[in-house]
Amino acid sequence: MKLNWNERGRGRHMIKKIENYIRENGLLEKGDKILLGLSGGGDSMALLSVFTELKEEWELELHGVHVHHGIRGEEADRDEELVRKACEDLQIPYTCYRYDVQKMAREEKMGVEEAGRKARNETFEDVLKKWQGDKIALAHHKNDLAETMLHHLARGTGLRGIGGIRPMSGKIIRPLLCLEKKEIEHYLKEKEIPYGLDSTNLSDSYTRNRIRHQVLNTMVREVNQEAVAHLAEAAEIAWEADEYLRAMSNMHLEIYSKKTDRGIVLEEEIFKEPHIIRMYVYQRVLELLLGNKRDISRVHMKQIETLIKKNVGKKVSLPYELEARRTYGGILFARKTEAGKLLLEKAILKEPVLLHMDGPTYIPGGKIISRKFVYQGEEIPEKTYTKWFDYGKIKKKLCIRPGMEGDFLIVNREGNKKKLNRYFVDHKVPREDRNKILLIAEENEILWVLGMRISEKYKVTNETKEILELRYEGGK
Amino acid sequence: MKLNWNERGRGRHMIKKIENYIRENGLLEKGDKILLGLSGGGDSMALLSVFTELKEEWELELHGVHVHHGIRGEEADRDEELVRKACEDLQIPYTCYRYDVQKMAREEKMGVEEAGRKARNETFEDVLKKWQGDKIALAHHKNDLAETMLHHLARGTGLRGIGGIRPMSGKIIRPLLCLEKKEIEHYLKEKEIPYGLDSTNLSDSYTRNRIRHQVLNTMVREVNQEAVAHLAEAAEIAWEADEYLRAMSNMHLEIYSKKTDRGIVLEEEIFKEPHIIRMYVYQRVLELLLGNKRDISRVHMKQIETLIKKNVGKKVSLPYELEARRTYGGILFARKTEAGKLLLEKAILKEPVLLHMDGPTYIPGGKIISRKFVYQGEEIPEKTYTKWFDYGKIKKKLCIRPGMEGDFLIVNREGNKKKLNRYFVDHKVPREDRNKILLIAEENEILWVLGMRISEKYKVTNETKEILELRYEGGK
Structure with a gap:
């Protein structure tokens, strides 16, 4: 034919x-x-x-x-x-x-x-x-x-x-x-x-x-x-939306991530972006670390997402020997062994380090930057790693160190003390992670449990005259 | 029981x-x-x-x-x-x-x-x-x-x-x-x-x-x-994507739109945004004008979209006596009668208006802003309503006016003339719209057909010493 x-x-x-x-x-x-x-x-x-x-x-x-x-x-x-x-x-x-x-x-x-x-x-x-x-x-x-x-x-x-x-x-x-x-x-x-x-x-x-x-x-x-x-039209729209979300999350990734030789750090500023952007960003980070693996699922993204509200040191296991770990400044994505090393390094801080009251104090894995200024009623920042303290309440030299026997902090306006260990238990910090958490302390009294809370006693009030600002920054 | x-x-x-x-x-x-x-x-x-x-x-x-x-x-x-x-x-x-x-x-x-x-x-x-x-x-x-x-x-x-x-x-x-x-x-x-x-x-x-x-x-x-x-999970993702796209397009709408008593003008800068954002913005504009009407469909959005590449004055009909019209600066969304009035007003410019060579020249429905400066090799802007001309080529006073008998423009490097009417025919400008298009003219020679093209003769070259910048702005 x-x-x-x-x-x-x-x-x-x-x-x-x-x-x-x-x-x-x-x-x-x-x-x-x-x-x-x-x-x-x-x-x-x-x-x-x-x-x-x-x-x-x-x-x-x-x-x-x-x-x-x-x-x-x-x-x-x-x-x-x-x-x-x-x-x-x-x-x-x-x-x-x-x-x-x-x-x-x-x-x-x-x-x-x-x-x-x-x-x-x-x-x-x-x-x-x-x-x-x-x-x-x-x-x-x-x-x-x-x-x-x-x-x-x-x-x-x-x-x-x-x-x-x-x-x-x-x-x-x-x-x-x-x-x-x-x-x-x-x-x-x-x-x-x-x-x-x-x-x-x-x-x-x-x-x-x-x-x-x-x-x-x-x-x-x-x-x-x-x-x-x-259906074909809906597919077209979904595709375009996906492309747009990818572009936006790449943009956010560029702003909020640091690539180190250990892995990728997402800075906690990303937590303020909408949920869908965060999910796309996590996906992108894993793609960067793993290539286009198919078996990264939404379940993993959701696990990563839970880290936002977790304490420093908490981690979730991901496929291909990866893990995501809550750090002081955000989330670290790394091979399991590498992530371990990083925390280990932080844990090197066994001896107290004296805090400089003006400028940076270097500690393994980062620094604390101090600044003093007269309080004029400015809005108090609500950041996890930038805190304001009433400078007038500070009587002695401040130290950066892990917890030790006898540590306590003031947890309410009435001035009630809570033992640091009790505080860790209440907030479900595993025993093995406790010595990895940094503290700012005045002798045994804790001003700031980094990544968690500051003492009620040192909080800025209407009577505060001078402020001590402390800011933690990760990286070298 | x-x-x-x-x-x-x-x-x-x-x-x-x-x-x-x-x-x-x-x-x-x-x-x-x-x-x-x-x-x-x-x-x-x-x-x-x-x-x-x-x-x-x-x-x-x-x-x-x-x-x-x-x-x-x-x-x-x-x-x-x-x-x-x-x-x-x-x-x-x-x-x-x-x-x-x-x-x-x-x-x-x-x-x-x-x-x-x-x-x-x-x-x-x-x-x-x-x-x-x-x-x-x-x-x-x-x-x-x-x-x-x-x-x-x-x-x-x-x-x-x-x-x-x-x-x-x-x-x-x-x-x-x-x-x-x-x-x-x-x-x-x-x-x-x-x-x-x-x-x-x-x-x-x-x-x-x-x-x-x-x-x-x-x-x-x-x-x-x-x-x-x-399916429920996919629904969740689609919903979040939709919310995000709405938020982003509201943001773009705030930047790129003007509400007038006639309707809403979308400025052409929006055309550079991704397709999906444009579609969401059109949707939002229609919602603002009509409330939450159900029968605005994707077909209408696509019709609006075609206006981007159309000439000034082109329009599409939308439900509820609305229309979208290509204007000099973007797209006007208005009741049919209102949109008509606006163009009519532009058409009032029957007599030539002398162009000021420094600062604004007001015309019905907008203004042309002139600026002269020495050319130092800057990048030439590629905007529809901001144009640079070789000032040295301009010998006489310039006018703003609609087309008239004998008008022509230079359409290639060889200096070939084209009659304005021929140009309109080639670019499918309907006869009834031609007198609504503004021109910048030196006697019968056209420098700029607003919203369309400028003459090859006046384009900036390596020999250009001084530049005349003309910028059209809609609104009063």
Whole structure:
């Protein structure tokens, strides 16, 4: 049977729509060398047809590639034959690659469908490289997008997953993503283009078929006829929102993070940003430390989030031997061993260090900066690591040191004392972490438990004349 | 049958979970007066039970309200009886309100389900007001949220709709939204609480039942057992993203918009913001002009978006007699009649106005500000309404005026002239709009077609010694 590929009048409407989509999304440039992924299914035959229509105007060089999965016997051979014949008719160079996907799946311990996808992706990449091509064109359409979105939603996803499939990702372009399956079917019929089975209809693609036939089709039939278009539109919005949130969190990351040779420190100023930005920032930090690992989940983000209200030294375990640890100035993300070292270093401060009353006092892992000034009713800062004290109440020299026997602090206006150890117990600071917490002390009386609270006794009041400001800064 | 409401040991786990959720989301305050919406369905009976457990600790005052829809005959009466009896047992004040929902639906031309919802909402609001209560507690759970999300997705929605139902909206709180239906069923069984039909199972709630039984249940059964929890989590993320985008676009709106007595002007600086921010800003502008109208769709946003690349005077029609119009400085949103007036006013400039070479020249609807300075190789601004000209090329006095016979401009480096009328035709400026476009002219030679282009002849080059900067500003 001879195809009527050349009747260019038919299907022009759809071609126009695709060309607009190509322009809007910058999918093609003049003179591009395009590899066409052709399964022989209807979508891919439409893709082939569309590209032969675009070829001249866009001065494209085309190369058809079919991946034979070595399953579905004669039927698969017929598909291959169909693609080969079509490319021949259209004078498009064509190559077929054969795999035994079932064997691959067994050997590499994956599902047959996953193995098939792997075979296709690797083949396309390989051929593109050898041929020095520019892009790989695939035949995904809006129904694929809608199905992917529903699949991701059921499995659990964020905005990225709701975003589904994109018109362009890396070298892959999907010019048919502006069309619904029914539009493609109409086009195939109008142009009398023969086609085989769609590759996603592989026998084991059980889940995908359930989503298509039961979930999505029910939505179209029973809820809204335009459900596919609506899902695709929502995907677009979710994708854009995700891109925007990524950009914003990268910006915040630049402002609020420090990269050290140990890991990444997020400064606590980030805690004031909205929850969703924090979640994106954590995600980004883990990506920076781990690369694009898939198994960082929202559960981990939520664990990190709990550190905000935890005491210094508290930590959560993350995948790949990472951990996040509450520090004086924020959260440290590091390999478990590295994070340990850092705290160890802080713990070196076994002997008291005398606090300079003006300027910095250096301690392992950071410094305390002092400043004295006359109080004129300014607003008292509510920062965790900048504190104001009533200078008039301070009678002796101040020390920076870990806790020791006999330490106490004043915990209310009535002047009641509380033993430091009791305070640690009440605030659930584990015994082994207590000696890692720094204190500002006047003999046995504690002015400030760093990262936690200051004594009521030294708080600024209406009678305060002079203020001592102490500020902790991490890093060297 | 006597209920064993008082066996407080049972179901404690679920109560704890709900209390955490209440705290996280600030749903209750001590001493709140809570109206309970009780259909008699399982969810609402669980709600009643949960609140009797919380009552003491939170010092709550409760009031049960049942709305009888006047349909489903005896069955509905049994539900009412069930709720009445339970409230009696628990010594909770109770009121039943009776409606003929079918009659309401006929009279107000709405679906029976919509009429039912209206009856319930109005009743709850009324009772709350009369009783001087604080909040209305409803029994929605995660499955309701997941169904709503899928329903919205099928009908077409943005992030807000993906966000679905919220734990708190206005006076309504939904403390069971942290639970799946199956958890509530387990609780009901454990506490042996009797219940009737869920109100959403009203006979005509066809679509909702299809979503529940065919779409959502298929996702759970065939794709992922935790699909309900996953959908609820995605809803949460989408909601947060939406809130963030709203906050960001409000910020941009404050920077880039001017409210006039005619409408709202969005300044063109907004065009540089990401697409999704622009869409949110348009939405917000329309909300400001129209209130929370439902039928502003994404289609309208996209129409507004096309104005960015259109010429001054181009407009798009919007619902409620609104229109958006491309102006010199951005986009004007106004009632159709008002927008018309503004352009008319610009068109008053029938006679040429001499341009001051230093400082502002006032014209109807705005001003042109001139500034001369020595060129020292600064970067030339690429703004639509700020232009630099080679002052040395200007030999005569400059005028601001609409086009006239004989006007021309230089359109390329070779110095080729183009008639102004030809230029307008090429750029598809409708004939009736041409006299509304302002020009800066040296006799018949045009330096600048405002909002469009400047002449090649006057462009700044390496030989330029002195620059004339002209800046157009709209408004009075």
